[in-house]
Amino acid sequence: MLFLICKRIGLGLITLFIVSLITFIGVEVLPGDACTAYLEREAFGAQLEACIKRLGLDIPSYERYISWAYNAMQGNFGYSLSGQMPITEVLGPRVKNSLILASAAIIIGIPTALILGIITALWRDKFPDIIISTIAIFSMTIPEFISATLLILVVAIWLEWLPGIVIVSTDATFLELLPNIILPVIAIAMIMTAHMARMVRSSVIQVMASDYVQMAILKGVPYWKMVFKHVLPNALLPAINVVALTIAWLLGGVVVTEVVFNYPGLGRLVIESISNRDLPVVQALAIILASIYVSINLIADLMTLMLNPRLKSMQIRK
């Protein structure tokens, strides 16, 4: 078990290294740099030289990468190019805002997904399943920028119930975020719930069709007792990995939703820093998002191991 954890952490670190290298090379080979992006038409002569010197762009790129990696390992991501602010200060409030958005979506999304998934599985191909599955497929396939815009149109512009876009300062408290955050949460939860409900549905159907459930039915175990005691625990185990991936996606991947709603989270920061050629911020973001993915997946694997005695014993036998 301990060996397994160490192995997974080691692999995770290698993944992070590769991610940082790819990001660095990717930003390097793009045409233009932070200075030309910032100075635009004034990027020539003394002004350009001063800027290149100020940002240290005259140092060879591999040296820049090594010194960056060395500092990053100590938790120091350096300064953002445009604002001369420590990156940890730039990221702090954004991470918090993304966490709030993600938690709200998870709190609403996961229970809804479980309930809907179970209902559609137990009433498979009946009326509730047909309705819910159709809606789920729609919200999965409609791109989020369209569903988000539709939400704004209906709820904010026609009905005037909620503010359309998020107008808060970056360091806003949870209460200040509250009325603003509802629409983005719905937009994200819709997609997330749909994906997870479909997953839960197929998992429950599979377990219901298995031999031991058929046996239990034949032996006359009461239907609901069987569902709750024998079917769900086995059906929901595979869902843990899906939940983990969803959380990781929520923390870094909701770029489009954050931009449409003007939400001051990590996703919007990704877009802003890429368009400003703010390499240190892009690097730091890539590393942070990659570590979120790696660590959440690790936690999910360990949880599956702990909750599933069969996997644990197999590990020992090896």
Add this chain to the structure above:
Amino acid sequence: MNNVFKLISVSLLSLMISFSFANASSGTFKISHDLGFGKDTNLDAITKGRLFQVVIMTQNRLVRKDLKGKVSEELATKWSANADATEWTFNLRKGVKFHDGSDFDAEDVKYSLMRVKDPEIGSPAKKSLSVVTDIEVVDSHTVKMKLSTSFADFPLNLTDYRLRMIPSGSGDTIGQTGIGTGPFMVDKFDAEGTTILKANPNYWEGAPGLAEVHVIAIPDGEARVQALLTGQIDMNRYVQFSQKKIFEGNSKFKTTVIPTGNWRGMVMNTERAPFNDPKVRKAVRLAVDRQELVDVVMGGEAIVSCDTPVAPADQYRLKMKCPQNISKAKKLLAEAGYPNGIEMAIHVSTKEPTWPTIAEVIQQQVAKAGIKAEIVMTPSKSYWNETWMKKDVAMTRWNERSADSVLHEVYHSSAKWNESYYKSSDFDKNLASARAELNFNKRKKAYQNAQKTLWEESGTMIPYHVSKLVVTNSRVKNLDEVEVFSVQWHKVKVD
């Protein structure tokens, strides 16, 4: 208990009512900005990261353009020049106070303007003051500016929206405080969130009509339109004409079209063959149907220009017609030794969203004159460094400048941004004589002669000056229908 509560609420209510009667300023006006400079955003008007939406409300200039575009008084009440227009004396308004309570005087003017010329600050606004060699404080409310050359229209340069008056010695803090003499004072500066401005009750033009202005960061253009639709902001000056339909005919919104001095163009390098022959350049420019470009690219919302960069509303603009003339274009090409036409590669990028469309329309139009145009897409991020002024034919865009500035900056043989590498001693001479000419009509003639020269031989095809669509919530009243830098903000009210 209940009674006590009632008493308190009644007295609070009456207090609020009496307060609102005592103060003429009321209501909150909400606008947005695009956070274009990220963390660099600040309130120092002369830096690149200036948040101009705030600065134009908190700080004043010496002179401004009135609603007709003429120079009029702001913090300077009177100005005059010596005989050859190399020395300008400005009388300053008396009794004006900064937001921090200090008096506005001649030292502040000297400090504010000399800062712009400081090479260490490297202000992009320094071009407007490049002719100034020294500023002398004559007395507490008089300054004398000495110029390196005769310049009859010097006050026009001082209407530059970045040349704001700040308290002497405040350079280190101005980026955060935004202190000035304007109708609004900075209450809370939050570049990434909402910046709050409060009315300045002692404003020298009278207390403003608004109690507060909120300037909100919304980086995404579509989100700004959404915010306007949902009433979260009251004004959006960056709405695309394609979105005009959303707001037209809706009584909740008011749309206004404002002509601007911003232009788009296609630049031919006048030093490279075949464009080193003025006949070839004129042939290409004659082969273009400008009205069709206005209709196709801008949906009719732009003003046709005949390769003059001078704004349609500018007093020095040369007014002329320039319809497409294919036969003359063909004739000029034949005279230049290209009877079978020429080939050219137009370099574009999405840096300016309309460039690719403009190039496609031009491609179709000039084909009739035997000019084969190929369109080359280049990366938008490095456009100004690797395409513009490097390729033989490339697209350009410029924002509004005065006639004198734009003619100097883009066409003068010594200009560093002479994008077409155009050199003409006639043209340069016309500009120099215009600057030295104190008689308005003669000056106008000289500027117009310079524009005529451009029509004959320039390498820059300027089909139109764009108009701007301004959409406001209909609760906004008294907003001047002019470009943003000339709006008199203290007059604006909201219902």
